[in-house]
Amino acid sequence: MDGLALSLLGAAAAAFLAGIGSSIGVGLAGQASTGVIGEDPEKFGKVMLLTALPGTQGIYGFVIAFLILLKLQIIGGEIPAVTTAQGGHLLFASLPVAIAGMLSAIHQGKVCAAGVQMTAKRPEESGKALILGVFVEFYAVLGFLASFLISNGVQVG
Amino acid sequence: MAVAPIKRIHIVCHRSMHETMLVLLQDIGVIHISPLSEDETSDLLEPVGSDTRDIEKKLAEVEGAVTYLGRFVPPGGLLSSFLGGKIELTPAQFGELSEEHRVDRILEEVKDLEQEVAELDIRTSRLNSAIYHLQPWAPLQIPLEELEPTSHTAIYGGSVPVAALDTLRENLARGGNGWVIEETSRSGGRAYIVLVELADEALDGERLLREAGFQPAAFPSEQGSVEEIVARMGQEMSALSSQREKLLAKTSELAKHRITLMAAYDSLAQAKARIEGLSEASGTKDSVVLSGWCLSEQIRKLEEALSSLSPETAVITRDPLPEEKPPVALNNKTAVRPFQVVTNLYGLPKSTEIDPTPLLAPFFVLSFGIAVGEGGYGVLLAVLSKLGLKFLRLEEGGRRLLNLLFYCGIATFIAGVLMGSFFAIDFASLPQFLQPISSLFQHLQLFNPLEDSLLFLGIVLGLGFFQVWVGVLIGGIIKWRSGDRKTALFHDGGWLVLLPLTAFLGKTIVGVPALYPWLVAAASIFVSAGFASAGVGGKIGAGIYALYGLTGFFGDILSYSRLFALGLATGVIAMVVNILASMTKGIPxxxxxxxxxxxxFGHIFNLAINALGAFIHTARLQFVEFFTKFFEGGGSHFEPFSRKFRYTTITTHHAGSSTGSKNPMVDAK
Incomplete structure (x- = not known):
């Protein structure tokens, strides 16, 4: 298979898989938040932070996608010849952030949705709900790290 | 570093003056009320009864009115939903606004208006539904009052399914032709009909209708044709609606008195707090004993205030007993106080523990700086938080958070410049005349995190190692001070030696292979873990388990790699924003x-999302990686009995006399 196609698959997967995860995660937390805001609009600021939290995975995925595109010089440049092996390397590089990002965003969404409900009862403790959400997020950060290190090590052209 | 020293206090006063005393205590706000414990009380003392039900009912009424009137004032916007701005009043204004007779009058008016509008709404919706149900009968010409049976005829008005209409006709025809069906309209698969028949048993229209699925119509008891009735109802509705408009206009007029109700709410809430405070007290026939906690530094203030109130009060203070769990207040220097935000997020130390705030402060700013790692964002964050401090009216907690973010902004700026990132500007491509600036930044740059990423990773893991090591050191010092010197020396001391040596295993330090001292430290940990266990087997097991803790330290230190990833992410996203922006330059x-x-928008979004992430991740590093080495937490908040305001704040500087002392402004009964 064409190396360029493989690496583009990698870039795309990083963006869309992590993006799917974040959409689901933010969706879960957002549903819980609307319920709380319906009861008490003043809690908007607090539940908004919890709702935004599972959104970071999508950004990590996008950043990796962007770095792969930069490496391929898709954005404003001469696209170098990419061998099948190199394409495969970049595809594999995208997997950690794509898969760990997607799954962690969904689970983080669940934690945050529960955190939103907790915030409804005890608004002063919403910081603790954020901390618990970040426990899940760490594995997306590691996935991002792994993807970054792998793709950084791959030489193209 | 210890938490603020605290004393147990008992205030005794004559029964007649407990109300004034509670007002005074609420004013000075220095005591945390907690009832007498079992050991402190005696048979002579009885609880001082009090009932908050009446005042709670009144509070609910006022709150309802404030919320109702809130619909008639323009909303405050997104910013105020974050900040929850309160209305500033001088003590005189507050007192005047919350006068009971004024409040009651407004409350009455609001309640009446609300009720009238609700009644109008009910009547309107009834008319609406009546008109809706009359719609199919509009073509009926005869007045409704004439749809009555006579001595020779029976009459039925209602609907049948359209499909059953023909069968109904055929069945009726079989019984003769002494009947007529007037069909007015069809809608929703039903035909609306009036059946008139001779009162002739052979016809038996009633049964045939029932078989056809007939539903009798419920006509209103009004005179005239359907058309006339609907027109009349329409007129009535428009009359109701203009009446409603008038009522709403009156309500919006009243909405300017909402502030009165808000002041009343706050005044009532404080009266309620006093009743609740009193319910924690005990007393005899002639005296009241109120007990609680007071910070040592505030005892004098309390005693002076009480003795100025009346000589017939006594304050008894003593140190807390070992078995008591006093509430905890943190006590830090001004520079460190913003970091209490972080400690509070985790929970307060126990009264016997140290306050970890000054210990985490340097690590927190450093980690935050690295996790954002963008010089330009640092400047932005510092400037924004300073502006917020200047222009927003914030309470203590909000001010502390902004002060903390200001520190974090400065740390971020320094970290960003050292990593050569300032709004991700490519200094090499700047125009010639900016050359001095770019060469300055290039000089200051220590390394490029994208190119020397392993160096960057090494730096954050080094920071992690150092903080974990410091954590173990603090834990050891705490144990040493508390008298557990053997464990402190052999266990914590062992780790303090072993952890750094682990990095040099296989190498030699000043001619000695690092392995030898490493083994000595490991043996020390192994042996010291067995101190508490009985039997040889137990000692060996405990020793092995303690050494296994090394993997935990690895996990802790590796956890700091998040700073590396977060720092890179900020820089890379900033770069992406710049590239995206430069793409639009081609548009004419x-x-x-x-x-x-x-x-x-790109940079502000990136700053917001990364500052949030950096804050929470950094806080987590303190809680999970650092606190676990020396800190447990679980203390309860020192919450002084004081004036608490929900809607308003009292500005003190306008008041002619100093606040405190005898201030009768909120003496709601």
């Missing part, structure tokens, strides 16, 4: 404008 005429918009 408005290209520059779009570029500007992309740059501003």
């Amino acid at each position: 005429v408005i290209g520059w404008l779009i570029m500007l918009v992309v740059l501003i």
Whole structure:
């Protein structure tokens, strides 16, 4: 298979898989938040932070996608010849952030949705709900790290 | 570093003056009320009964009215939903506004208006539904009052399914032709009919109708044809609606008195707090004993205030007993106080523990700086938080958070400049006349995190190692001070030696292979873990388990790699924003404008999302990686009995006399 196609698959997967995860995660937390805001609009600021939290995975995925595109010089440049092996390397590089990002965003969404409900009862403790959400997020950060290190090590052209 | 020293206090006063005393205590706000414990009380003392039900009912009424009137004032916007701005009043204004007779009058008016509008709404919706149900009968010409049976005829008005209509006709025809069906309209698969028949048993229209699925119509008891009735109802509705308009206009007029109700709410809430405070007290026939906690530094203030109130009060203070769990107040220097935000997020130390705030402060700013790692964002964060402090009216907690973010902004700026990132500008490509600035930044740059990423990773893991090591050191010192010197020396001391040596295993330090001292430290940990266990087997097991803790330290230190990833992510996203913005430059005429918009929104979004992430991740590093080495937490908040305001705040500087002392402004009964 064409190396360029493989690496583009990698870039795309990083963006869309992590993006799917974040959409689901933010969706879960957002549903819980609307319920709380319906009861008490003043809690908007607090539940908004919890709702935004599972959104970071999508950004990590996008950043990796962007770095792969930069490496391929898709954005404003001469696209170098990419061998099948190199394409495969970049595809594999995208997997950690794509898969760990997607799954962690969904689970983080669940934690945050529960955190939103907790915030409804005890608004002063919403910081603790954020901390618990970040426990899940760490594995997306590691996935991002792994993807970054792998793709950084791959030489193209 | 210890938490603020605290004393147990008992205040005794004559029964007649407990109300004034509670007002005074609420004013000075220094005591945390907690009831007498079992050991402190005696048979002579009885609880001082009090009932908050009446005042709670009144509070609910006022709150309802404030909320109702809130619909008639323009909303405050997104910012105020974050900040929850309160209305500033001088003590005189507050007192005047919350006068009971004024409040009751407004409350009455609001309640009446609300009720009248609700009644109008009910009547309107009834008319609406009546008109809706009359719609199918509109073509009926005869007045409704004439749809009555006579001595020779029976009459039925209602609907049947359209499909059953023909069968109904056939069945009726079989019984003769002494009947007529007037069909007025069809809708929703039903035909609306009036059946008139001779009162002739052979016809038996009633049964045939029932078989056809007939539903009798419920006509209103009104005179005239359907058309006339509907027209009349329409007129009535428009009359109701203009009446409603008038009522709403009256309510919006009243909405300017909402502030009165808000002041009343706050005044009532404080009266309620006093009743609740009193319910914690005990007393005899002639005296009241109120007990609680007071910070040592505030005892004098309390005693002076009480003795100025009346000589017939006594304050008894003593140190807390070992078995008591006093509430905890943190006590830090001004520079460190903003970091209490972080400690509070985790929970307060126990009264016997140290306050970890000053210990985490340097690590927190450093970690935050690295996790954002963007010089430009640091400047932005510092400037924004300073502006917020200047222009927003915030309470203590909000001010502390902004002060903390200001420190974090400065740390971020320094970290960003050292990593050569300032709004991700490519200094090499700057125009010639900016050369001095770019060469300055290039000089200051220590390394490029994208190129020397392993060096960057090494730095954050080094920071992690150092903080974990410091954590173990603090834990050891605490144990040493508390008298557990053997464990402190052999266990914590062992780790303090072993952890750094682990990095040099296989090498030699000043001629000695690092392995030897490493083994000595490991043996020390192994042996010291067995101190508490009985039997040889137990000692060996405990020793092995303690050494296994090394993997935990590895996990802790590796956890700091998040700073590396977060720091890189900020820089890379900033770069992405710049590239996206530069792409729009090609658009003719408005290209520059779009570029500007992309740059501003992109960078602000990136700052917001990364500052949030950096804050929470950094806080987690303190809680999970650092606190676990020496800190447990679980203390309860020192919450002084004081004036608490929900809607309003009292400005003190306008008051002619100093606040405190005898201030009768909120003496709601």
